[in-house]
Amino acid sequence: xxxxxxxxxxxxxxxxxxxxxxxxxxxxxxxxxxxxxxxxxxxxxxxxxxxxxxxxxxxxxxxxxxxxxxxxxxxxxxxxxxxxxxxxxxxxxxxxxxxxxxxxxxxxxxxxxxxxxxxxxxxxxxxxxxxxxxxxxxxxxxxxxxxxxxxxxxxxxxxxxxxxxxxxxxxxxxxxxxxxxxxxxxxxxxxxxxxxxxxxxxxxxxxxxxxxxxxxxxxxxxxxxxxxxxxxxxxxxxxxxxxxxxxxxxxxxxxxxxxxxxxxxxxxxxxxxxxxxxxxxxxxxxxxxxxxxxxxxxxxxxxxx
Amino acid sequence: xxxxxxxxxxxxxxxxxxxxxxxxxxxxxxxxxxxxxxxxxxxxxxxxxxxxxxxxxxxxxxxxxxxxxxxxxxxxxxxxxxxxxxxxxxxxxxxxxxxxxxxxxxxxxxxxxxxxxxxxxxxxxxxxxxxxxxxxxxxxxxxxxxxxxxxxxxxxxxxxxxxxxxxxxxxxxxxxxxxxxxxxxxxxxxxxxxxxxxxxxxxxxxxxxxxxxxxxxxxxxxxxxxxxxxxxxxxxxxxxxxxxxxxxxxxxxxxxxxxxxxxxxxxxxxxxxxxxxxxxxxxxxxxxxxxxxxxxxxxxxxxxx
Numbered sequence: 182x183x184x185x186x187x188x189x190x191x192x193x194x195x196x197x198x199x200x201x202x203x204x205x206x207x208x209x210x211x212x213x214x215x216x217x218x219x220x221x222x223x224x225x226x227x228x229x230x231x232x233x234x235x236x237x238x239x240x241x242x243x244x245x246x247x248x249x250x251x252x253x254x255x256x257x258x259x260x261x262x263x264x265x266x267x268x269x270x271x272x273x274x275x276x277x278x279x280x281x282x283x284x285x286x287x288x289x290x291x292x293x294x295x296x297x298x299x300x301x302x303x304x305x306x307x308x309x310x311x312x313x314x315x316x317x318x319x320x321x322x323x324x325x326x327x328x329x330x331x332x333x334x335x336x337x338x339x340x341x342x343x344x345x346x347x348x349x350x351x352x353x354x355x356x357x358x359x360x361x362x363x364x365x366x367x368x369x370x371x372x373x374x375x376x377x378x379x380x381x382x383x384x385x386x387x388x389x390x391x392x393x394x395x396x397x398x399x400x401x402x403x404x405x406x407x408x409x410x411x412x413x414x415x416x417x418x419x420x421x422x423x424x425x426x427x428x429x430x431x432x433x434x435x436x437x438x439x440x441x442x443x444x445x446x447x448x449x450x451x452x453x454x455x456x457x458x459x460x461x462x463x464x465x466x467x468x469x470x471x472x473x474x475x476x477x478x479x480x481x482x483x484x485x486x
Numbered sequence: 487x488x489x490x491x492x493x494x495x496x497x498x499x500x501x502x503x504x505x506x507x508x509x510x511x512x513x514x515x516x517x518x519x520x521x522x523x524x525x526x527x528x529x530x531x532x533x534x535x536x537x538x539x540x541x542x543x544x545x546x547x548x549x550x551x552x553x554x555x556x557x558x559x560x561x562x563x564x565x566x567x568x569x570x571x572x573x574x575x576x577x578x579x580x581x582x583x584x585x586x587x588x589x590x591x592x593x594x595x596x597x598x599x600x601x602x603x604x605x606x607x608x609x610x611x612x613x614x615x616x617x618x619x620x621x622x623x624x625x626x627x628x629x630x631x632x633x634x635x636x637x638x639x640x641x642x643x644x645x646x647x648x649x650x651x652x653x654x655x656x657x658x659x660x661x662x663x664x665x666x667x668x669x670x671x672x673x674x675x676x677x678x679x680x681x682x683x684x685x686x687x688x689x690x691x692x693x694x695x696x697x698x699x700x701x702x703x704x705x706x707x708x709x710x711x712x713x714x715x716x717x718x719x720x721x722x723x724x725x726x727x728x729x730x731x732x733x734x735x736x737x738x739x740x741x742x743x744x745x746x747x748x749x750x751x752x753x754x755x756x757x758x759x760x761x762x763x764x765x766x767x768x769x770x771x772x773x774x775x776x777x778x779x780x781x782x783x784x785x786x787x788x789x790x791x
Binding site: 222223224249253255256257258259260261262263264265273274275276277278280281282283284287298299302303 | 527528529554558560561562563564565566567568569570578579580581582583585586587588589592603604607608
């Protein structure tokens with residue numbers, strides 16, 4: 182059965198690795214977030230697509246959660262010597278991919294075509310697609326004013342509270358080739374345990390993708406990124422508290438209103454699921470290695486069958 | 487006294503390091519060749535400017551003659567994995583500079599401004615200028631047809647014989663800001679021991695630079711890149727043999743007809759200087775360390791005084 186997963190980086194990527202272990206990877210299509218794409222040192226960086234690609238190719242740094250394993254930072258050290266920007270950490274191995282992608286984009290190749298080729302060359306059998314080939318950029322509204330996503334997330338270490346998010350270019354953005362076809366052919370759609378606001382919403386901000394989920398005839402199952410009321414990593418809990426009023430399963434589910442049929446939550450959050458108007462699947466969602474990633478993926482698949 | 491040197495990479499860069507050791511570097515301006523500039527992996531690479539900058543900043547690999555000392559190649563290995571071009575070797579440290587320069591050029595900064603800033607940030611006190619900010623590219627005519635410089639030099643390892651050289655864009659190219667002023671203010675102009683055809687001619691192909699040398703009121707002294715009839719490195723001897731008919735001091739001097747007042751040649755070539763219609767200075771020109779670089783620079787300065 183063919184599966185489509187919507188995902189951001191880090192936690193989502195980790196989950197996808199488990200999912201690709203328990204299904205035929207050739208039947209899995211991942212639609213990755215591009216709202217946090219950024220130009221660094223003149224290179225087009227797609228942090229979420231890269232985290233997914235690296236995770237699926239077993240090339241990623243599992244500890245750090247982003248970038249390449251066994252990484253070095255010599256180019257960046259020299260860029261610093263020569264006055265270049267260093268706020269966004271690009272490792273030497275990582276740069277190899279960014280150089281190839283940037284060159285391909287400059288030649289007019291769409292991001293989706295580049296991404297598919299890069300993934301194939303890394304030995305990834307899962308189909309990896311960006312949500313859109315067009316420019317779509319996440320902005321966060323903060324007490325300090327609107328901030329471009331990476332200015333907030335990396336440069337300011339997501340210290341500013343977030344009052345809202347918006348997605349520049351989303352109105353005009355069309356899904357990348359293959360995205361709608363994959364959604365239509367899917368027997369199951371999974372939303373990975375990613376930050377709803379800044380990892381999944383920018384995917385859903387592409388109207389045709391959102392509409393495809395809204396009119397679904399197959400189950401859409403979201404995995405909560407919250408464990409015991411807290412984000413495993415990143416600002417999801419702070420954002421949920423400020424923008425939704427809390428970090429319970431209901432607050433997470435509220436981010437996907439009308440778009441999901443079930444929510445997979447951690448055992449630690451099982452006490453707060455009463456009154457939720459959708460199916461709740463309780464399991465261990467913390468992923469700390471191959472076995473737990475697979476178990477979570479299996480729990481998601483079982484909940485759909 | 488202010489000195490201007492015209493130079494390519496490797497041998498020229500090595501000589502300049504000696505020259506900067508024996509004069510006040512603040513009084514030295516180097517006009518570097520850009521005919522071998524090339525786009526690699528989407529980056530603007532200026533091999534000769536970089537060899538000069540790295541040599542003057544003591545950052546270069548002296549053994550190899552180009553690129554950075556203590557270099558690694560991890561980004562390039564990954565670019566290869568992802569299908570990127572690897573024919574032109576860009577090391578990790580080297581990439582730091584190319585990234586910063588490419589980004590600056592993309593923002594509209596002229597090459598001369600970028601180059602001066604990069605050199606300053608590397609601690610270089612010599613003024614380093616490209617011959618021109620405009621696009622000027624060396625092509626070689628070979629039995630296999632015309633080849634872009636780096637296609638011939640790097641990709642084909644300069645195996646093809648060369649019947650001629652031409653400099654795309656030279657007709658329109660204006661000297662970079664500061665170049666003519668430096669030439670006019672100079673008390674001495676030196677042509678470094680670089681390949682005449684592919685390192686110095688592309689500089690002289692900028693008409694205003696050539697004219698400034700032709701109407702000089704101060705000595706212009708060229709250092710031959712030939713030792714004992716052979717090039718220390720690279721194809722200069724083969725090119726001289728095929729295009730000028732030999733590798734004697736007269737053949738080297740013929741490359742600069744009407745533009746130089748003296749030629750510095752190696753002791754090994756001293757037997758072949760009879761009948762030369764310009765001053766010949768005989769010394770040891772082989773540079774194998776700081777001391778010999780300095781001695782050669784001092785010999786050049788003495789010959790001008």
